Amino acid sequence: xxxVQDWRGxxxxxxxDLPGGISSLLRARxxxxxxxxxxxxxxxxxxxxIAVLVQxxxxxxxxxxxxxxxxxGIPAVEQGHPETLVLIVIGLVIAGCTQALxxxxxxxxxxxxxxxxxxxxxxxxFEHFQRLSLSFHERYxxxxxxxxxxxxxxxxxxxxxxxxxxxxxxxxSVLSVGVILLILDLPLGLVAISAFVPLLLMTRWFQIxxxxxxxxxxxAVALVIVHFTESLxxxxxxxxxxxxxxxxxxxxxxxxxYREATKRSFRLLGSYWTSIRLVGNVTTALVLLVGGxxxxxxxxxxxxxxxxxxxxxRFFEPMAEISQFYDSFQGAAAALEKLSGVLEEDPSVPxxxxxxxxxxxxxxxxxxxxxxxxxxxxxxxxDVLPGIDLVVPAGQTLALVGRTGxxxxxxxxxxxxxxxxxxxxxxxxxxxxxxLHEEELRRVVAVVTQENFLFTGTVAENIEFxxxxxxRSDVEAAARTIGADAFIKALPDGFDTEVGKRxxxxxxxxxxxxxxxxxxxxxxxxxxxxxxxSSLDVPTERAVQRALRTVLADRTAMIIAHRLSTVExxxxxxxxxxxxxxxxxxxxxxxxxxxxxxxxxxxxxDSLV
Numbered sequence: 001x002x003x004v005q006d007w008r009g010x011x012x013x014x015x016x017d018l019p020g021g022i023s024s025l026l027r028a029r030x031x032x033x034x035x036x037x038x039x040x041x042x043x044x045x046x047x048x049x050i051a052v053l054v055q056x057x058x059x060x061x062x063x064x065x066x067x068x069x070x071x072x073g074i075p076a077v078e079q080g081h082p083e084t085l086v087l088i089v090i091g092l093v094i095a096g097c098t099q100a101l102x103x104x105x106x107x108x109x110x111x112x113x114x115x116x117x118x119x120x121x122x123x124x125x126f127e128h129f130q131r132l133s134l135s136f137h138e139r140y141x142x143x144x145x146x147x148x149x150x151x152x153x154x155x156x157x158x159x160x161x162x163x164x165x166x167x168x169x170x171x172x173s174v175l176s177v178g179v180i181l182l183i184l185d186l187p188l189g190l191v192a193i194s195a196f197v198p199l200l201l202m203t204r205w206f207q208i209x210x211x212x213x214x215x216x217x218x219x220a221v222a223l224v225i226v227h228f229t230e231s232l233x234x235x236x237x238x239x240x241x242x243x244x245x246x247x248x249x250x251x252x253x254x255x256x257x258y259r260e261a262t263k264r265s266f267r268l269l270g271s272y273w274t275s276i277r278l279v280g281n282v283t284t285a286l287v288l289l290v291g292g293x294x295x296x297x298x299x300x301x302x303x304x305x306x307x308x309x310x311x312x313x314r315f316f317e318p319m320a321e322i323s324q325f326y327d328s329f330q331g332a333a334a335a336l337e338k339l340s341g342v343l344e345e346d347p348s349v350p351x352x353x354x355x356x357x358x359x360x361x362x363x364x365x366x367x368x369x370x371x372x373x374x375x376x377x378x379x380x381x382x383d384v385l386p387g388i389d390l391v392v393p394a395g396q397t398l399a400l401v402g403r404t405g406x407x408x409x410x411x412x413x414x415x416x417x418x419x420x421x422x423x424x425x426x427x428x429x430x431x432x433x434x435x436l437h438e439e440e441l442r443r444v445v446a447v448v449t450q451e452n453f454l455f456t457g458t459v460a461e462n463i464e465f466x467x468x469x470x471x472r473s474d475v476e477a478a479a480r481t482i483g484a485d486a487f488i489k490a491l492p493d494g495f496d497t498e499v500g501k502r503x504x505x506x507x508x509x510x511x512x513x514x515x516x517x518x519x520x521x522x523x524x525x526x527x528x529x530x531x532x533x534s535s536l537d538v539p540t541e542r543a544v545q546r547a548l549r550t551v552l553a554d555r556t557a558m559i560i561a562h563r564l565s566t567v568e569x570x571x572x573x574x575x576x577x578x579x580x581x582x583x584x585x586x587x588x589x590x591x592x593x594x595x596x597x598x599x600x601x602x603x604x605x606d607s608l609v
Contacts, residue, residue: 048109224258385579573586
């Protein structure tokens, strides 16, 4: 069971519930989010309130009309005046039709508003996730992202589809019946209302225990999801090391834990429902006993007693429905709180408003790079860059080399503005990156990484991603310049070939070539290559290096590579050690100095022998 226990922390992260639940009131940020979602539908909400009030009034009229029929209509018929009973019956029919009509209006209207709210919420969450900075996505696991867009929204949808109308009508029914019972007959009404005391105690008992049971169920299902996704995500390793039996054993344990947690929740709910019905039956018996004696003594009419019994049914049944609603509400409230938390997360790299953003320098972007006193460290870590100054003239190809963790990729990330420096500035052509709007920034700086992502679609569409709306001729020209047209033309449908999920129909080298063509089509002033040739075999790498000489002409480039063959095309090499520049010069100069770069290159050449 140790493997299961090792996942407790992971499961808790996936559940991400609030301490103690939020069963009573929505938190402030959840209320703000809900208010902003409902604001465009405020007129429709007013109409829904009117509809549910009319529906409840019509429903409450039924037992009163039954009482009138017994106490007035039937005696009137005996006296030769049947029209009284007929009018009461017509009133019952009208009340029933009114109740049905306005209930339909409420349910259909609530469904329309609910789906509009969910549509708006999905779009907000998706758009906000895309706007959030890289640092957020590095600490916020993909499982939690998926959970926000799926299970959390499904919890809210389930509440809107299956529980909200029942809850609203049930609460109104309970309140209305309580008032009517006291008005009809105060002594008998007090007998009926006394049932509120055990009901409130049982409800409080259920709330406390169901909150704990709900969390245990969420943790248990999170363990199932974590193990399932981990096993399938590492399916190659599972097959390679014959991990299947052990995975099945662990899955059986976590799956059985989920079953037990769910069973406890059902037993708890069953106990609560049974208690409500028991209190309801006992209260009904007491009402019949006390009411019967009052009828015999002439203190109460038979019709009023009959109305009491009918109202009691509408009093206790909704209590059970409200208890059933509680679990759905708790899940939806927790989901809304987590979604509101995400939506209030501010990007760590804020973009300026387009109206206040800086524009391109006079004459266009040339690509001069400046790091001025840049200090940076990742969250909770020591400074990766303790303070670096660097000037890269426009059009120069700069290579960064050094051991893993020296700070090379951090410099590239700061230049791409995936992060902002803690101190200092990063500038292109004298313009600070923090003053550029996102669209302008992406036109100035483009990045090609080792694991370039291809989207589902055709080869041409993935290349066009570098400059959306580019003519097909430009797309094909970019592929031709980068040396990718040969393999693309050999594909079944050429540029119209579907690349599959994450580019699975292409080899790693082919995916990298498509990424190069995409970057070339974007035509940035500054191009960053972060281990961009590491996925290529030697012949393909050489072909790409020849193409890169054309791609990098007349533009500034920053190349990060452990394979020093890529560095050969650089005009200048920086050796980075602990975030500091320890060597700076051309590849030839650094080889002559017999320093770090010369030793790195010699070691690399020896590894090729």
